[in-house]
Amino acid sequence: MHQTLAGKVVWITGASSGIGRALAAEAARRGARLILSGRNEGALRETAVLCGGYRTAKALADGAPRLPADALLPFDLADPGARRKAAQEALVLFDRIDTLVLNAGVSQRARFAETSPEVFDLIMQTNFGAAVDLTRAVLPQMRDRDSGMIICISSIAGLMGAPWRTAYSASKHAQAGFFSSLRAELYGSGIHIAMVYPGFVRTSISENALSGDGARHGELDPLQKSGQEPSETARIVWDKLETGALDIKVAFDFKAHLGVFLARYFPKLFVRSISKHGGL
Numbered sequence: 001m002h003q004t005l006a007g008k009v010v011w012i013t014g015a016s017s018g019i020g021r022a023l024a025a026e027a028a029r030r031g032a033r034l035i036l037s038g039r040n041e042g043a044l045r046e047t048a049v050l051c052g053g054y055r056t057a058k059a060l061a062d063g064a065p066r067l068p069a070d071a072l073l074p075f076d077l078a079d080p081g082a083r084r085k086a087a088q089e090a091l092v093l094f095d096r097i098d099t100l101v102l103n104a105g106v107s108q109r110a111r112f113a114e115t116s117p118e119v120f121d122l123i124m125q126t127n128f129g130a131a132v133d134l135t136r137a138v139l140p141q142m143r144d145r146d147s148g149m150i151i152c153i154s155s156i157a158g159l160m161g162a163p164w165r166t167a168y169s170a171s172k173h174a175q176a177g178f179f180s181s182l183r184a185e186l187y188g189s190g191i192h193i194a195m196v197y198p199g200f201v202r203t204s205i206s207e208n209a210l211s212g213d214g215a216r217h218g219e220l221d222p223l224q225k226s227g228q229e230p231s232e233t234a235r236i237v238w239d240k241l242e243t244g245a246l247d248i249k250v251a252f253d254f255k256a257h258l259g260v261f262l263a264r265y266f267p268k269l270f271v272r273s274i275s276k277h278g279g280l
């Protein structure tokens, strides 16, 4: 299965920063038409500029031709009503979604005992509940055309656990379980599910992570600081997707590979090590 991005309608969540912004810019370079989502509309406009610019609603109403990133769709993924409404809007913007990129996510920096149930649920809803709902919304039109792709940006935390990330890691494992099961249900159809497991990418994910009471963590983790440039991550991910890869580990250094290996085959060694150095 080889899919090129030229002419494809690609809806990217979390397009206002980091990996999502870089995936959008790279997809635009490869000829995709984009729907960009996130909560921060100003930041989505900055992404649209990186993607070749956008036209105002008035210019479009006056008949100006569309640019690749004209469609900005800001909404809060943690709000079930808002995400269902946004999905309906997304489906009519270009009459179809060829590729859905479930990239938006929020991390956590607090022990389970110090994480309020509300914060735990917010992380599960943003990362997992929203991914399920958007998938449920786009699948019928993909089925009608027997064509489409859903790409979930999971995490190394979807392959191994880590302290201070109980909700985050649970949400990323839930994504992996959900999408690998859905992939099996869709086997033989023209709809493809791809999972991307980033290791360490230089973004604001740790700064935007939530403390136990919902406050922003506000610190850049050393592993993110020394991580891969998002533009490089995006290039590798689209290259691999275009050649048909369905499970992609990216920005995985030796430590990341070792962690996943130990977690799977040597759990006693893994837990001793990860509990000492505090995580990813």
Ligand SMILES: NC(=O)c1ccc[n+]([C@@H]2O[C@H](COP(=O)([O-])OP(=O)(O)OC[C@H]3O[C@@H](n4cnc5c(N)ncnc54)[C@H](OP(=O)(O)O)[C@@H]3O)[C@@H](O)[C@H]2O)c1
Pocket: 013, 014, 015, 016, 017, 018, 019, 020, 037, 038, 039, 040, 041, 043, 075, 076, 077, 078, 103, 104, 105, 106, 107, 126, 153, 154, 155, 156, 157, 197, 198, 199, 200, 201, 202, 203, 204, 205, 206, 208, 224, 227
């Ligand atoms: N960076 C890494 O090292 C790394 C490693 C493994 C996995 N990942 C995964 O990569 C994905 C992208 O993260 P990133 O590293 O690029 O971090 P980031 O810069 O913090 O980006 C997170 C994105 O998610 C959006 N988002 C968060 N909460 C949202 C909500 N309630 N509603 C709508 N959008 C929301 C943010 O947009 P707004 O703020 O505008 O809402 C932002 O665009 C995440 O799923 C993350 O788990 C990253």
